[in-house]
Amino acid sequence: MEALKKQQQQQHMECQVAVVGAGVMGLSAALHLARMGKDTLLVDQFPRLHSNGSSGGRSRAIRQANQGHPALTSIMSAARNAWKNLEVEGGTQLYVPKSMVTLGNSEDSFSMEQMHRCAVAIEEATGEPPDWPSIDEANHMLGSRFPSHYVAQMDTTAGVLRADQCLKTLLKLFQSSGGRMVDNWDVKKIIPGKPVILYGEKGTIIADAVVLCPGVWAEKVLRPLQVNLPKLKLERICLEYWQTVEPDKAPPYVFIDLSNTSHPYYSLPPVEYPDLVKMVYHGGVVLNNVNEIEEVDLQSERDRSREYVKRFFPGLNPQSVREEYCLYTTTPDKEFIVDYHPRHNNIVYGVGFSGMGFKVGPVVGQTLAEMVTGNPTSLDFSAFSLARFGSKI
Numbered sequence: 001m002e003a004l005k006k007q008q009q010q011q012h013m014e015c016q017v018a019v020v021g022a023g024v025m026g027l028s029a030a031l032h033l034a035r036m037g038k039d040t041l042l043v044d045q046f047p048r049l050h051s052n053g054s055s056g057g058r059s060r061a062i063r064q065a066n067q068g069h070p071a072l073t074s075i076m077s078a079a080r081n082a083w084k085n086l087e088v089e090g091g092t093q094l095y096v097p098k099s100m101v102t103l104g105n106s107e108d109s110f111s112m113e114q115m116h117r118c119a120v121a122i123e124e125a126t127g128e129p130p131d132w133p134s135i136d137e138a139n140h141m142l143g144s145r146f147p148s149h150y151v152a153q154m155d156t157t158a159g160v161l162r163a164d165q166c167l168k169t170l171l172k173l174f175q176s177s178g179g180r181m182v183d184n185w186d187v188k189k190i191i192p193g194k195p196v197i198l199y200g201e202k203g204t205i206i207a208d209a210v211v212l213c214p215g216v217w218a219e220k221v222l223r224p225l226q227v228n229l230p231k232l233k234l235e236r237i238c239l240e241y242w243q244t245v246e247p248d249k250a251p252p253y254v255f256i257d258l259s260n261t262s263h264p265y266y267s268l269p270p271v272e273y274p275d276l277v278k279m280v281y282h283g284g285v286v287l288n289n290v291n292e293i294e295e296v297d298l299q300s301e302r303d304r305s306r307e308y309v310k311r312f313f314p315g316l317n318p319q320s321v322r323e324e325y326c327l328y329t330t331t332p333d334k335e336f337i338v339d340y341h342p343r344h345n346n347i348v349y350g351v352g353f354s355g356m357g358f359k360v361g362p363v364v365g366q367t368l369a370e371m372v373t374g375n376p377t378s379l380d381f382s383a384f385s386l387a388r389f390g391s392k393i
């Protein structure tokens with residue numbers, strides 16, 4: 001009787017394109033598909049706009065300075081414009097412009113190489129080389145005390161994205177374009193083919209094509225489909241907020257410290273909470289798998305950040321007053337992967353966006369939408385295919 005009842009409650013849905021994952025990537029892809037006139041179904045295992053993955057929270061940095069692959073420069077420029085357009089279309093402020101101060105270490109050749117890569121990206125995007133203020137000027141701007149062998153660089157294109165508002169806007173525009181969403185719907189199994197069949201405990205989805213944006217659940221979703229991903233590093237990140245010693249004295253800049261390039265610190269000015277600076281170590285506790293999230297001990301992360309703030313930021317109280325958590329998924333070369341399924345062109349995916357993906361969300365979504373509908377892509381994402389790891393099957 002119970003089994004019969006369960007069977008009767010099963011949902012059977014059909015669509016032209018199913019998008020799995022309603023983080024920033026999946027939402028963006030779904031919006032583009034709906035706007036292309038595709039009957040699009042967005043599916044997520046959690047309630048909509050949850051904070052369990054990598055897109056939760058209220059803020060993300062956006063910038064043009066890029067020390068990663070040179071192809072990112074034009075992608076980031078396009079993404080900046082896309083966020084500005086979404087802001088107009090959604091009628092909500094998404095992008096708060098704030099110049100960025102980047103610091104490097106003149107005694108460390110790798111750090112300086114990163115600084116120069118950033119300078120090249122800024123000049124390519126804006127037509128102007130960036131300013132390099134003296135470290136004394138930078139310390140004055142940041143209320144910091146970095147030593148004299150540090151160098152500073154400005155990125156005036158930078159800012160803060162109001163991440164929660166970005167997701168809400170994408171969802172609102174998706175739904176007003178005719179898109180449908182089912183949440184609390186865990187996709188357990190995907191059978192490729194024409195059509196693709198997605199099974200979950202709640203029922204079945206039949207789709208002509210599928211976009212997969214599963215975030216930290218990439219291995220679980222893509223391995224059974226025989227997508228030979230490289231080893232992805234999963235990290236639990238502890239985001240801390242620090243109160244200024246004096247009210248209204250928070251530095252109004254985005255800041256990134258590239259002096260220790262393996263794990264930089266960065267900070268965002270108080271856009272979310274008055275007088276609270278978000279200062280974060282760009283790394284965290286490595287997880288063996290996504291199920292370990294709740295077991296992670298973040299005390300060493302807190303201690304390290306407290307030492308950093310104490311040492312370099314006398315204007316901040318060295319005891320954080322607020323903590324939030326997030327997850328990074330990082331590929332071996334720290335660049336993301338956007339590609340087709342190796343044998344089924346009606347399945348595409350985007351994974352491994354580590355700590356930098358939010359800003360490029362709208363153009364990743366656009367690209368995935370173009371790929372899965374068999375259209376040429378407006379931007380060149382070829383540098384981010386799986387083939388670079390030599391593991392295509």
Ligand SMILES: Cc1cc2nc3c(=O)[nH]c(=O)nc-3n(C[C@H](O)[C@H](O)[C@H](O)COP(=O)(O)OP(=O)(O)OC[C@H]3O[C@@H](n4cnc5c(N)ncnc54)[C@H](O)[C@@H]3O)c2cc1C
Pocket residue numbers: 020021022023024025026043044045046052053054055056059060061062185186187188213214215216217221237239325326327328350351352353354355356357358359360
């Ligand atoms: C602490 C932190 C700070 C960051 N700072 C910045 C920054 O300043 N600037 C920047 O540009 N980027 C930043 N990033 C990176 C950026 O936020 C991420 O790269 C981006 O949010 C990744 O989005 P996503 O859609 O790929 O993943 P997610 O947001 O994790 O979305 C994946 C979704 O897939 C769903 N899902 C997975 N498996 C299934 C399944 N089987 N069935 C149904 N649903 C499923 C999940 O529930 C989830 O909603 C930061 C990230 C973190 C964690």
